[in-house]
Amino acid sequence: MKKILFLFLLLSSISFGQNKFTVYFDTDSYQLQLSELNRLDNFLKNRDLKFTKLIGYCDYRASNGYNDTLAFNRAKFVSHIIEKVTNQKQIEIQSKGENFEQNSDLKLNRKVEIFYEELQIEKTHTKDDKKDLSHQVSTAKVGDKLVLKNLHFYNRSGIFVPESRPILEELLxxxxxxxxxxIEIQGHICCQKGTDVEDTAKVRSLAVYNYLINNGINKNRLSYKSFGSSKPIHIIPENNEDERNENRRVEIQIVAN
Structure with a gap:
C-alpha cells in the first residue's frame, strides 16, 4: 500500500512539474530584466492557459524576513504582468523566501515559478448566423430567447477566450x-444529465452578467440563471459534436424592452 501511495505521489509531482514555467531575477530586485520579460511575453503569447499559482524565491544573502518580502514582491510583479496580458485575476501567490533547498548557482534561486494548466476551447455554434444580435433584439418580444452566437469559453470554465470579445461588445x-x-442571461451545458457539481452553466451566465455590470450596465436590468442540462435542444446523449455545441450555449431572454 505504501509503495502504491509513493508511486501516486511521484507521478503527481512529475505531472505537476511539467506545467511550470520559471523566470529569473537580478540580485535584490523584484522586477524582471528585459531579457526575462521577453521570455515571459513569448511564453504567454498564443497559448490557452489557466494560471493556478505563483511562487517567489530568493537566495540566502539577507535576513529571512527581508527575503520573504522580496520573494513575495517578485511573484506579485509577475502576477501583474499575467493579469495585463491574459486578464486572469486572483492567481494564488506564495513566497518561500530562502526557505527551500538552495542551488549552488545563486542566480537560479532568484526566481518565480509559474504553475498553469493547458486549456481546451469549447465553442458554442448556431446554424443561423445570418442575422446579427442587434437585429434579433430589435424584432424580439418579451419572453423571446436569443443565443449569444460565437461565445467561447475555456474548457469547463467561465473564462472567455479572445474570440468572444465581438459578441460581448455587441451585447454591451x-x-x-x-x-x-x-434581460435574463441563461446558461446551458451539454453531454451529461443530472447535477453538474461545478455548475458550469451558472459560472458562464454569471461571467456575462459581470462583464455587463463592469462596463456600466445597471444590475437592475440584468439577472442570470443556470439551467444546467435540463433544457437541451437535442436529446442527451447527443449524437455528434454539432448537437453538443448547440446544447452547450448561453442565451438571453427578453424581460422588458
Missing amino acids: KIMLANPNLK
Whole structure:
C-alpha cells in the first residue's frame, strides 16, 4: 500500500512539474530584466492557459524576513504582468523566501515559478448566423430567447477566450443603446444529465452578467440563471459534436424592452 501511495505521489509531482514555467531575477530586485520579460511575453503569447499559482524565491544573502518580502514582491510583479496580458485575476501567490533547498548557482534561486494548466476551447455554434444580435433584439418580444452566437469559453470554465470579445461588445452596445431593455442571461451545458457539481452553466451566465455590470450596465436590468442540462435542444446523449455545441450555449431572454 505504501509503495502504491509513493508511486501516486511521484507521478503527481512529475505531472505537476511539467506545467511550470520559471523566470529569473537580478540580485535584490523584484522586477524582471528585459531579457526575462521577453521570455515571459513569448511564453504567454498564443497559448490557452489557466494560471493556478505563483511562487517567489530568493537566495540566502539577507535576513529571512527581508527575503520573504522580496520573494513575495517578485511573484506579485509577475502576477501583474499575467493579469495585463491574459486578464486572469486572483492567481494564488506564495513566497518561500530562502526557505527551500538552495542551488549552488545563486542566480537560479532568484526566481518565480509559474504553475498553469493547458486549456481546451469549447465553442458554442448556431446554424443561423445570418442575422446579427442587434437585429434579433430589435424584432424580439418579451419572453423571446436569443443565443449569444460565437461565445467561447475555456474548457469547463467561465473564462472567455479572445474570440468572444465581438459578441460581448455587441451585447454591451445593444444594452447601452436600449436603456429600457432588461434581460435574463441563461446558461446551458451539454453531454451529461443530472447535477453538474461545478455548475458550469451558472459560472458562464454569471461571467456575462459581470462583464455587463463592469462596463456600466445597471444590475437592475440584468439577472442570470443556470439551467444546467435540463433544457437541451437535442436529446442527451447527443449524437455528434454539432448537437453538443448547440446544447452547450448561453442565451438571453427578453424581460422588458
